Amino acid sequence: MRLIAEVGVRIDLADGAVVTFADLLEVSLDCCIxxxxxxxxxxxxxxxxxxxxxxxxxxxGKITAKEFGPSRASxxxxxxxxxxxxxxxxxxxxxQAGPTWARxxxxxxxxxxxxxxxxxxxxxxxxxxxxxxxCGQILFTERAVMxxxxxxxxxxxx
Numbered sequence: 812m813r814l815i816a817e818v819g820v821r822i823d824l825a826d827g828a829v830v831t832f833a834d835l836l837e838v839s840l841d842c843c844i845x846x847x848x849x850x851x852x853x854x855x856x857x858x859x860x861x862x863x864x865x866x867x868x869x870x871x872g873k874i875t876a877k878e879f880g881p882s883r884a885s886x887x888x889x890x891x892x893x894x895x896x897x898x899x900x901x902x903x904x905x906x907q908a909g910p911t912w913a914r915x916x917x918x919x920x921x922x923x924x925x926x927x928x929x930x931x932x933x934x935x936x937x938x939x940x941x942x943x944x945x946c947g948q949i950l951f952t953e954r955a956v957m958x959x960x961x962x963x964x965x966x967x968x969x
Contacts, residue, residue: 816962827922832884837914848904909962923948
């Protein structure tokens with residue numbers, strides 16, 4: 812069955828900090844190709860299908876839309892899912908149709924010293940926490956779980 816997931820992030824930026832979101836997204840999905848649960852699937856906008864890691868095979872899904880703002884990003888995924896039993900842990904893992912976590916990468920520029928650094932946020936971090944530049948300037952603070960994940964069938968997401 813074809814499913815849709817949306818991954819959204821909003822960052823509480825320090826005044827003057829500038830963020831540029833990557834065209835890359837990492838999402839934990841259960842893979843009905845290799846029959847393994849909790850696989851990190853890497854999606855890139857310029858490429859077609861995702862890549863299931865660590866197996867390295869194509870994952871039947873892709874980023875179909877993205878929307879970026881000054882401090883937010885939203886990615887829409889469409890992917891194929893079929894129920895299965897985990898090949899390695901049949902008694903311990905039950906396949907789920909939706910994502911369990913996601914990681915969004917971005918470049919952030921410090922307003923104080925002008926240095927740029929690659930950062931990311933993922934939904935399984937402890938919060939609150941702040942990202943601090945080497946010059947001591949707080950670049951952004953996360954107070955709530957990010958990214959936000961929603962999933963379902965195409966009809967349910969309308």
